[in-house]
Amino acid sequence: MSLTPADLDSFIAEDLGLRAGAHQLRSRRPLVPLSSTHVRIGDVDYVNFASNNYLGLTHHPRLIAAAEQSLRRDGLGSGAAALITGHTATHAQAKTDIARWKGTQDSVLLPSGYQANHAAVQTLVALGEKSGGVRFLIDKLAHASLLDAVRGASAEFRVFPHNHLAKVERLLADAPPNQLQVVLTESIFSMDGDAADLAGLVELKQRRPFILLLDEAHSSGVYSARGADISVVTLSKAMGSIGGAVCGSTQFCAALVNYGRAYIFSTSVPPWVAAVASEAIAVMRDEPQRAARVRSLARRVRQAVGLNGDTPIVPVILGEEAQALEASRKLGEAGLLVPAVRPPTVPKGSSRLRITLSCDHTDPEVEHLLDILAEMKRQLG
Ligand SMILES: Cc1ncc(COP(=O)(O)O)c(C=O)c1O
Known part of the structure; x- marks a missing residue:
């Protein structure tokens, strides 16, 4: 006998339950964009270090x-x-x-x-x-x-x-x-x-x-x-x-x-x-200063986490899924939105924070991010 829609739903529930157990379940959060680098989720405002809006052109x-x-x-x-x-x-x-x-x-x-x-x-x-x-x-x-x-x-x-x-x-x-x-x-x-x-x-x-x-x-x-x-x-x-x-x-x-x-x-x-x-x-x-600024911010952040170069994607590799999720949660508590990227997007054991920079990030926002990352590093020993 072939599967009914209800059978399919219960199969999905079981499968996604396994994903959740492995800290790999993907889900969405509705957010309100406030500017090129700020978003509101629920009633909390965040600096967005998760977008690929490198030149701030969305706004x-x-x-x-x-x-x-x-x-x-x-x-x-x-x-x-x-x-x-x-x-x-x-x-x-x-x-x-x-x-x-x-x-x-x-x-x-x-x-x-x-x-x-x-x-x-x-x-x-x-x-x-x-x-x-x-x-x-x-x-x-x-x-x-x-x-x-x-x-x-x-x-x-x-x-x-x-x-x-x-x-x-x-x-x-x-x-x-x-x-x-x-x-x-x-x-x-x-x-x-x-x-x-x-x-x-x-x-x-x-x-x-x-x-x-x-x-x-x-x-x-x-x-x-x-x-x-x-x-x-x-x-x-x-x-x-x-x-x-x-x-x-x-x-x-x-x-x-x-x-x-x-x-x-x-x-x-x-x-x-x-x-x-x-x-x-x-x-x-007309505005080459945008690319120049995002690259200079990127260089600053990359140096701080021990990476060379000036590309605005900065990975902080932590290992297991739960560690990356916990780090992302901590940054969130500080008002910084930084996603935890986990398998299958990245190889097993290389779950990470993926920080992305925009030319519209202010210097104090970037310093705040670096302070929190340094604090987390100290706590990890
Ligand atoms: C390397 C790479 N190629 C292609 C794409 C797909 O581009 P788009 O989001 O415009 O579909 C992405 C987007 O995430 C990407 O990171």
């Missing part, structure tokens, strides 16, 4: 004005997929602006970075099917959306140890002669805040040809990475809004419009999202 008056103007001009939604009637003049302008900003021939705008990664991978798989096949080499710490994309496309893939270019080279050396090799990695890793060895990859490409698909979700707007053949950027993090874009050659973007199922079979982003993307690029150009 930038110029972006809000651009959205309002587009809303009045273009309406709310785009009403159809891009290949039907969802590609407005505002979308066309945004894709040109994004490509110019990234220094690529063209770009394609999608509803999310997640979909952008899927569409890029689907396009490469479709092209591989018409030639000698394709194999993806994916960094072990690369984002779930890249792995899901490869798995979802039933593509051949190999995972290489994090940033292990010697292993990548060995895999490339073993590749069948006509098979397209695609290296998938991130410019700034989302949970560790460290960087891909882009110079090493570019150098390797001279010796062993491959396509470099770089997920720039966390570096777009904060750094300008160069060297990728295909870049995926998100508009949802430093750029303050929502959406993603695949940036590459004219030919690759034309292929994506034809073969990227995540693009073809989804309604295009609302025109106001496209308008905001163009405005975010203009603001980033």
Whole structure:
């Protein structure tokens, strides 16, 4: 006899109960955004060290004005997929602006970075099917959306140890002669805040040809990475809004419009999202002090927790899930919102605090965070 909906519900209750027992249950808390760096949960206000709003653009008056103007001009939604009637003049302008900003021939705008990664991978798989096949080499710490994309496309893939270019080279050396090799990695890793060895990859490409698909979700707007053949950027993090874009050659973007199922079979982003993307690029150009400040705050925090560099994602690795949850709770008591990131998002035994910085954090807010972290460290001995 097949399962009833009630059977399914009791199966789910049992499964989620196990997750809760392992401190891995995920849930949401409704919050009220108060500003680019402050939120209210219940009746408590927090400084938000959990958002990817690195440049504070979520609340930038110029972006809000651009959205309002587009809303009045273009309406709310785009009403159809891009290949039907969802590609407005505002979308066309945004894709040109994004490509110019990234220094690529063209770009394609999608509803999310997640979909952008899927569409890029689907396009490469479709092209591989018409030639000698394709194999993806994916960094072990690369984002779930890249792995899901490869798995979802039933593509051949190999995972290489994090940033292990010697292993990548060995895999490339073993590749069948006509098979397209695609290296998938991130410019700034989302949970560790460290960087891909882009110079090493570019150098390797001279010796062993491959396509470099770089997920720039966390570096777009904060750094300008160069060297990728295909870049995926998100508009949802430093750029303050929502959406993603695949940036590459004219030919690759034309292929994506034809073969990227995540693009073809989804309604295009609302025109106001496209308008905001163009405005975010203009603001980033006009206000470079935003990226400079978030990087300088990041350097300060990273130094304090014993890390080099200036990327605004700062992991504080604590080990077990319960420890990370307890640390997050303590910071919360001090009015600081810092999430505990646990498996399966990060490997078992590496549960952590994930602190993210914004240029809009004030110096006293950052000092307060550092004081609490230092206090917690003393208590741990
Ligand atoms: C590295 C990375 N790639 C892609 C994505 C997906 O981007 P989006 O949130 O715009 O769907 C994320 C978002 O969490 C990410 O961290």
